[in-house]
Amino acid sequence: MTSIDVRDLTKEFGPRRAVDRLTFRVLPGRVTGFLGPNGAGKSTTLRLVLGLDRPTSGTATVGGRPYATLPEPLRHVGALLDAQAPHGSRTGRDHLRALAASNRIPVRRVDEVLEETGLAPAARRRVKTYSLGMRQRLGIAAALLGDPEVVLLDEPSNGLDPEGIVWIRGLLRRLAGEGRTVLVSSHLMNETASFADQLVVLGRGRLLADTPMRDFIDARVRPRVRVRTSDPAALEKALARHGHEAVAHDDGHWTVDHARVDDIGRLASEAGVPLLELTAEEGTLEQAYLDLTTAEAEFAAAPQEA
Numbered sequence: 001m002t003s004i005d006v007r008d009l010t011k012e013f014g015p016r017r018a019v020d021r022l023t024f025r026v027l028p029g030r031v032t033g034f035l036g037p038n039g040a041g042k043s044t045t046l047r048l049v050l051g052l053d054r055p056t057s058g059t060a061t062v063g064g065r066p067y068a069t070l071p072e073p074l075r076h077v078g079a080l081l082d083a084q085a086p087h088g089s090r091t092g093r094d095h096l097r098a099l100a101a102s103n104r105i106p107v108r109r110v111d112e113v114l115e116e117t118g119l120a121p122a123a124r125r126r127v128k129t130y131s132l133g134m135r136q137r138l139g140i141a142a143a144l145l146g147d148p149e150v151v152l153l154d155e156p157s158n159g160l161d162p163e164g165i166v167w168i169r170g171l172l173r174r175l176a177g178e179g180r181t182v183l184v185s186s187h188l189m190n191e192t193a194s195f196a197d198q199l200v201v202l203g204r205g206r207l208l209a210d211t212p213m214r215d216f217i218d219a220r221v222r223p224r225v226r227v228r229t230s231d232p233a234a235l236e237k238a239l240a241r242h243g244h245e246a247v248a249h250d251d252g253h254w255t256v257d258h259a260r261v262d263d264i265g266r267l268a269s270e271a272g273v274p275l276l277e278l279t280a281e282e283g284t285l286e287q288a289y290l291d292l293t294t295a296e297a298e299f300a301a302a303p304q305e306a
């Protein structure tokens, strides 16, 4: 099985360091979400992995080899990058056939990936007539053409309608389930949470986190309980007696930070407080991500000691 290895990777554009001594490994059999604020260096890293740019220093390899040295690379690595706009006057099918021919991929794969990406009915239309979502599907079809062990997708949900978003989620899960190495960058946190097992998070070109998604959330978001009652004064009093602070929300529910449903349920019952709702609120990836990137931005803004 094939992993992606990024080791001490640095890329400078003039005085700007877009990628800064980055080291991480993307393993097969799971979906790795690739996150970071705008300009954090995600696309540059993907371009370096794909040999589209030269690193200033360090290495990026796929299965232990630089991408540029792979024979028939589409058979090993499938990628979707924003910049890969196909020739508009070709049909979708011709575009894929040309790619297949240049990588000695059997032509039957063209029809398979057209089916798989839902593009078969539009296969004989010129690409310039495609919607953004259809172009995105065509890019994904191209990435899957060589039945690659490694799949890199930059913002694959871009332009997809709700049905397309559900489809891509299933596709990513399936690819990982087949033991492939799947690296997906996204700005959509709810989306990423729905398919990623592992997260690699960048900030200003550096690695901020490389961790299983659940651990990433649990380490940053406090457990919280959501509660509704017909007697808010009694609830507040009972909570305060046990050292809990409740926050009231406009629609009438309350939240209690650092609390577990069992404890809140028990203390409400003991105090005879009627409960209309009692739920554990799981932390979201968005909360955890914002917590991390805000802390990072504050650190960056703080005056540096000499």
Ligand SMILES: Nc1ncnc2c1ncn2[C@@H]1O[C@H](COP(=O)(O)OP(=O)(O)OP(=O)(O)O)[C@@H](O)[C@H]1O
Pocket: 013, 016, 017, 018, 036, 037, 038, 039, 040, 041, 042, 043, 044, 045
């Ligand atoms: N060809 C280039 N020449 C000069 N600077 C570049 C070039 N490519 C990227 N950069 C700079 O490198 C930094 C990282 O950019 P990159 O596109 O890799 O970030 P990103 O994480 O993919 O951002 P986004 O989420 O906005 O797509 C940015 O400051 C960007 O301006």
